[in-house]
Structures are given as C-alpha cells and as structure tokens.
Amino acid sequence: MEKNTIDLLVHNIGLxxxxxxxxxxxxxxxxxxxxxIEKGAVxxxxxxxxxxxxxxxxxxQIAGLAIEEELDAKGKLVTPGLIDPxxxxxxxxxxxxxxxxxxxxxxxxxxxxxxxxxxxTVRATRxxxxxxxxxxxxxxxxIMLLHGTTTVEAKSGYGLTLEDEIKQLRVAKKxxxxxxxxxxxxxxxxxxxxxxxxxxxxxxVDVVIQEMLPEVKRQGLAEFCDVFxxxxxxxxxxxxxILIAAKELGFGIKIHADEIEPMxxxxxxxxxxxxxxxxxxxxxxxxxxxxxxAGTVAVCLPATSFNLRLKKHARARTMIEMGIPVALxxxxxxxxxxxxxxxxxMTLGCLNLGMTPEEVITAVTINAAHAIGKANTIGxxxxxxxxxxxxxxxxxxxYLPYHFGINHVNTVIKNGNIVVFDGKLC
Ligand code: IZC
Ligand code: ZN
Numbered sequence: 001m002e003k004n005t006i007d008l009l010v011h012n013i014g015l016x017x018x019x020x021x022x023x024x025x026x027x028x029x030x031x032x033x034x035x036x037i038e039k040g041a042v043x044x045x046x047x048x049x050x051x052x053x054x055x056x057x058x059x060x061q062i063a064g065l066a067i068e069e070e071l072d073a074k075g076k077l078v079t080p081g082l083i084d085p086x087x088x089x090x091x092x093x094x095x096x097x098x099x100x101x102x103x104x105x106x107x108x109x110x111x112x113x114x115x116x117x118x119x120x121t122v123r124a125t126r127x128x129x130x131x132x133x134x135x136x137x138x139x140x141x142x143i144m145l146l147h148g149t150t151t152v153e154a155k156s157g158y159g160l161t162l163e164d165e166i167k168q169l170r171v172a173k174k175x176x177x178x179x180x181x182x183x184x185x186x187x188x189x190x191x192x193x194x195x196x197x198x199x200x201x202x203x204x205v206d207v208v209i210q211e212m213l214p215e216v217k218r219q220g221l222a223e224f225c226d227v228f229x230x231x232x233x234x235x236x237x238x239x240x241x242i243l244i245a246a247k248e249l250g251f252g253i254k255i256h257a258d259e260i261e262p263m264x265x266x267x268x269x270x271x272x273x274x275x276x277x278x279x280x281x282x283x284x285x286x287x288x289x290x291x292x293x294a295g296t297v298a299v300c301l302p303a304t305s306f307n308l309r310l311k312k313h314a315r316a317r318t319m320i321e322m323g324i325p326v327a328l329x330x331x332x333x334x335x336x337x338x339x340x341x342x343x344x345x346m347t348l349g350c351l352n353l354g355m356t357p358e359e360v361i362t363a364v365t366i367n368a369a370h371a372i373g374k375a376n377t378i379g380x381x382x383x384x385x386x387x388x389x390x391x392x393x394x395x396x397x398x399y400l401p402y403h404f405g406i407n408h409v410n411t412v413i414k415n416g417n418i419v420v421f422d423g424k425l426c
Contacts, residue, residue: 005066007416008044008387011055014075014395016040017361018052019380025297025325025370031359034397035380040078043067044387047416052381071418073391076410077399079361080381081150081388082342083368086278086299088191088333089154089183090137090168090175093124095334108308108336109232109260118158118192121334125158125168133171140332141181143340146420148409150388151182153329153372155226157191160204162212165189169221180414184372186254187213187222190234190242205238209245217249223373224275226254229268231261236268243272252373258283260310270294276327276371280314281305288315292324297371300363301331302348308336316353326355327371328363347404357397387416 020035041055043062051061101111111117125133137154144152154172159165169185176183189212190205197204216222225246229239243253252275257265259279269277270290276297280287291298300314316326328349331337339345342364349360369379377386391411394400400408412420419426 003045005068006043006045006050006062008069008071008413009041009062009067010044010071010073010078010389010391010413011041012075013040013042013055013073013078014038015077015397016042016052016381017077017079017397018382019080019362019366020382023366023375023380025295025367025375026362027323027325028320031320031326031362031367032356034358034361042078042381042387042389044413044416047387049381049383049385049387051383071411075395077392077394077396079390079392080365080379081390081412081414082148082364083151083372083379084144084149084329084332084342085153085276085327085368085371086301086329086331087152087154088157088331089140089152090133090156090171091121091125091158091334092128092133092136093121093334094338095120098335102309109230112192113232115195117335119195121158122160122192122194126161126164130167130171133168134174137171137175138179140340141175141179142425144342145181145412145414146409146423146425147341147343147407148390148392148412149181149342150390150412150414151184151372151374151378153184153186153224155186155188155191156222157188160189160192160194162215165212165216166219166221169216173221180417180419184224184374185222186224186226187216187251188226188228189213190227190239192228192233201238205234205241208242213246213249213251217251223252224254225251226256228256229263229265230256230259231263236264239265240268240272243274247272254278258287266291269296275373279304281310281312288319288322288324292322297325297327297367299327299329299371300349300353301329301337302352303339303345304331304337306348306352307338313352316349316355320355320359325367325370326359326363327367328360329368341407343400343408344405347401350401357401360401361397387413389413
C-alpha cells in the first residue's frame with residue numbers, strides 16, 4: 001500500500017532545472033531545453049520523486065500528507081544528480097611521473113609504446129589487493145559525490161588477465177553495493193595489449209573474446225563492453241571482432257573512437273549500433289553521419305584533451321547540429337585525465353567545445369543517462385524517477401561553468417537521502 005507521507009520536501013528552490021520534456025537522448029535545439037522552473041519544490045517518498053514543479057503546485061499536490069522532513073534550498077539552483085558516463089575509476093597507483101615527459105613533448109601514445117602509460121597502471125593494478133583498489137576508488141567516489149556526481153560508469157582494463165580484470169570488476173560491484181553513488185560497470189579488457197602479447201596481439205584478442213567476455217558475462221560483472229580503438233592499440237578490425245562477440249553475449253557496446261588518430265572508429269560505432277562512442281576528436285563527417293543514423297551518443301571528454309595538451313577539440317557543435325546527442329564526462333583515469341570533477345568538465349565543455357551552459361547540463365544529466373542506458377530511472381527530475389538531486393551555491397546555470405576550478409555543491413540527495421550537506425559528506 002502507498003505510504004500517505006512524504007519523506008522529504010525540498011522547497012524554496014530559486015531555479016529548478018528539471019530536464020523535463022523529451023526523455024529520448026536530446027539533439028540539436030532540444031539540448032537547450034532544460035525544463036527550468038522558478039520557485040520550485042521536489043517531494044520525495046521511498047527514494048523516488050513523487051512531485052516536482054512550482055512550490056505552490058507541489059504543495060497542492062501533496063496536501064494532506066504528512067511531511068517527515070523539509071529541506072530549505074534557500075533560493076539556490078537545483079539540478080538532477082550529475083552523471084559521469086565514462087571513467088576508469090578502479091586502478092592502482094598514479095602517474096605524476098608522466099607530467100615531466102609530457103612537458104618535454106613526449107606524446108601519450110609514445111609513452112604507451114615504451115611500456116608506460118596504461119601499462120604502468122596495469123603493473124600497479126595487478127600488484128594491488130582488492131582491498132587496496134577498493135579503498136583508493138572509494139576515495140575518488142567520495143570526491144565525485146562531493147562534486148555532485150550521483151552515478152558513475154566504471155571500466156575495467158588495467159588487469160588484462162582474466163583474474164585481474166575480474167578483480168577490478170568485483171571492486172566496482174562492491175562499491176556499487178556499499179557507496180551512495182551508483183556504479184555501472186563496463187568490461188574493457190581491450191584497453192591495451194599486455195606486454196606478454198606484444199609480439200602477438202591477435203592472441204590477446206582471442207583471449208578477450210574466448211575467455212574473458214564469456215566469464216565476465218557468466219559472473220554478471222558488467223553491462224557494457226568497451227574497446228580502445230586507436231593507433232598502436234586495437235585496430236578497427238580487432239575492435240569489430242571484440243564488439244561483435246560482446247554484442248552476441250548480450251553486452252551493450254561502447255568504443256573509444258578516433259581520439260588521437262582518425263581510424264574510422266566513429267563509423268564502426270554507427271555500423272555496430274554502439275550505445276556510445278567516446279572522445280571523437282579526429283572523427284570524420286562520415287563517422288558522424290554513421291553515429292547519427294544509429295542514434296549513438298557522443299561522449300566528449302574535454303578534460304582529457306586539455307590534460308594531453310592536444311591542440312584539437314571534439315567538434316561538439318557540429319555533432320549537436322547534425323543531430324547527434326552529446327554527453328560529457330571526466331574520463332577520470334590516472335593517465336590522461338586525473339580529475340574527478342565533472343564541474344571542471346562543464347567549464348571545458350563551454351570554453352573548449354563551445355557548448356552553452358544549457359547544453360552542458362543536458363550533457364551531464366539526461367544525455368549522460370542515455371550513454372549508459374539508464375534514462376528511464378535517472379537524468380531528469382520527474383515523478384517516478386530516482387530522487388537524485390544537487391543543490392548548488394549558485395542562482396543560475398551559467399554561474400557553474402563561469403566560476404571555474406572550485407566546487408559549487410552545497411547539498412546532494414541520492415535516492416532520497418541527504419548524503420552531502422553544506423559541502424560535506426554526511
Ligand atoms: O590510463 O591512460 N585513454 N585509456 C584511453 C586511458 C586514456 C586511460 C589511461
Ligand atoms: Zn577512457
């Protein structure tokens with residue numbers, strides 16, 4: 001039977017950005033429709049939203065019900081919980097030693113080709129215990145939550161043996177079970193060719209397809225499979241083989257496409273019907289057309305291009321105009337994007353990709369939800385969806401990307417529970 005009480009009423013919201021309206025992935029001008037309401041309120045019961053809108057309307061809707069707790073938003077800005085749809089959350093070690101190489105002009109792919117980069121994190125991750133990986137990733141998840149992120153996609157890909165990939169995925173599963181932030185897991189055994197297979201990369205592709213994918217599926221440890229399709233990593237043909245095998249096993253599929261070299265990864269994403277394609281700095285118009293036809297979400301990662309000192313940016317404006325839904329993400333990882341802050345990414349989305357504050361908030365809420373197949377439960381504030389919302393120390397959307405490099409979060413509500421209050425974890 002329905003409870004006749006309201007667990008939490010968030011009221012006195014100055015500007016309530018709901019993302020109400022079209023719930024399919026948003027493209028073109030729809031990316032500017034953020035469903036903003038002045039003087040708003042949100043009523044929550046059992047972790048879900050029961051009413052959302054202008055405060056007087058919400059109060060009328062819930063009239064007669066006892067309200068267990070009221071939270072005064074003090075006229076501030078409220079948005080849906082932010083979604084980070086592309087991270088390499090679970091890993092051992094860090095790579096600050098690469099900064100010096102980077103400053104000397106050594107490229108990301110050259111560092112990898114010399115056995116560093118991803119492969120140095122593979123060594124650290126293989127050496128780490130499950131507990132050590134858990135503690136480190138939990139620290140990062142706490143930082144993400146403090147910055148307003150309530151759902152995170154997390155990839156494996158630093159184990160590169162069946163056992164070590166499973167170790168990473170088990171950590172993500174345990175974090176999902178124990179941390180307020182929800183995790184969505186992606187198997188990325190095809191993140192790099194391990195040194196053991198340096199002379200025989202096709203042998204490693206066989207291991208990924210024949211051993212790893214079926215076992216990860218059997219243990220139910222990942223929803224998605226991703227491949228790093230890049231010069232010197234996995235070819236388009238190898239990526240195709242792996243993603244087709246994953247699709248046949250029932251995984252959703254994703255691809256790191258055309259980040260540094262134009263490889264045809266975006267075309268492959270469209271051809272195979274990937275749910276998302278990531279990076280895309282070097283993607284061609286043909287690649288974009290294929291993605292547009294397939295409805296593939298473009299996940300742009302501007303903190304990565306910033307950190308790699310690339311002169312180029314993903315062509316977000318072109319994609320938005322072509323009708324490709326654009327999402328934004330941190331790409332949090334120890335090499336090319338050591339930051340947990342989705343707010344920094346929002347600033348870079350504006351300043352480096354030319355997106356407006358409205359397009360940016362769409363990209364980290366409803367479109368990010370689509371990139372991980374979760375738009376039926378998160379990504380907007382609507383009756384029936386999860387009560388994931390953020391109160392910012394701001395009165396309008398533009399203030400978030402404008403005042404950059406700091407944390408604007410005041411309060412985070414996750415599944416109806418206050419988990420960050422006054423900028424601190426509860
Ligand atoms: O550890 O460098 N790009 N994978 C693809 C990464 C960056 C993560 C890393
Ligand atoms: Zn990545």
